[in-house]
Amino acid sequence: DTGVSQDPRHKITKRGQNVTFRCDPISEHNRLYWYRQTLGQGPEFLTYFQNEAQLEKSRLLSDRFSAERPKGSFSTLEIQRTEQGDSAMYLCASSLVLRETQYFGPGTRLLVL
Amino acid sequence: AQSVTQPDIHITVSEGASLELRCNYSYGATPYLFWYVQSPGQGLQLLLKYFSGDTLVQGIKGFEAEFKRSQSSFNLRKPSVHWSDAAEYFCAVVEDHNTNAGKSTFGDGTTLTVKP
Numbered sequence: 001d002t003g004v005s006q007d008p009r010h011k012i013t014k015r016g017q018n019v020t021f022r023c024d025p026i027s028e029h030n031r032l033y034w035y036r037q038t039l040g041q042g043p044e045f046l047t048y049f050q051n052e053a054q055l056e057k058s059r060l061l062s063d064r065f066s067a068e069r070p071k072g073s074f075s076t077l078e079i080q081r082t083e084q085g086d087s088a089m090y091l092c093a094s095s096l097v098l099r100e101t102q103y104f105g106p107g108t109r110l111l112v113l
Numbered sequence: 114a115q116s117v118t119q120p121d122i123h124i125t126v127s128e129g130a131s132l133e134l135r136c137n138y139s140y141g142a143t144p145y146l147f148w149y150v151q152s153p154g155q156g157l158q159l160l161l162k163y164f165s166g167d168t169l170v171q172g173i174k175g176f177e178a179e180f181k182r183s184q185s186s187f188n189l190r191k192p193s194v195h196w197s198d199a200a201e202y203f204c205a206v207v208e209d210h211n212t213n214a215g216k217s218t219f220g221d222g223t224t225l226t227v228k229p
Binding site: 004006031033035040041042043044045048056091093095097100101102103104105106107109 | 117145147149154155156157158159162164203205207215216217218219220221222
């Protein structure tokens with residue numbers, strides 16, 4: 001069990017560029033969650049997958065955000081036309097269905113200049 | 114909608130002193146409650162969780178928390194704080210575990226500073 005991993009750990013980009021983050025969950029976990037955390041705040045739910053199906057998206061997830069989980073394994077979160085307000089830590093977590101304990105990755109810190 | 118409140122934004126304690134971090138939740142059903150710790154620039158580490166049963170739960174690093182339904186609280190405690198406990202602490206509740214959603218709602222965190 002290597003835990004949840006995220007790549008990259010840090011990303012600096014210019015406003016208007018597209019960025020993509022990757023999350024590799026714990027191998028047997030069929031649920032995968034994305035959260036966003038800004039300075040001084042707790043993580044906020046963005047979206048989650050059960051296997052390859054995206055079951056819920058927060059209203060925080062604008063049309064510029066898209067997430068995928070092909071084959072129910074790793075997941076990607078893409079932000080198109082980044083804005084300075086997108087600067088945050090993006091956290092991924094995984095769990096088993098009906099097992100409420102989520103295991104978090106180290107996060108990807110995004111800075112949009 | 115459910116919510117989690119951590120009334121104390123910042124707490125400072127002396128090393129060796131006791132600690133209590135407050136958490137209040139608003140949730141209609143029986144909640145699943147969690148405490149996490151986050152060091153600067155890092156992800157969240159689970160300290161302890163409450164699902165059911167004994168309302169006093171033990172966690173890692175000498176932490177414990179007590180669920181009080183009448184007060185809608187789940188306060189975190191530690192009898193003797195170590196300098197390495199300085200970090201940010203988050204309380205969370207899992208939503209709709211009976212409907213399979215399982216996503217967490219977090220409080221805004223309490224930053225703990227430990228004085229030598």
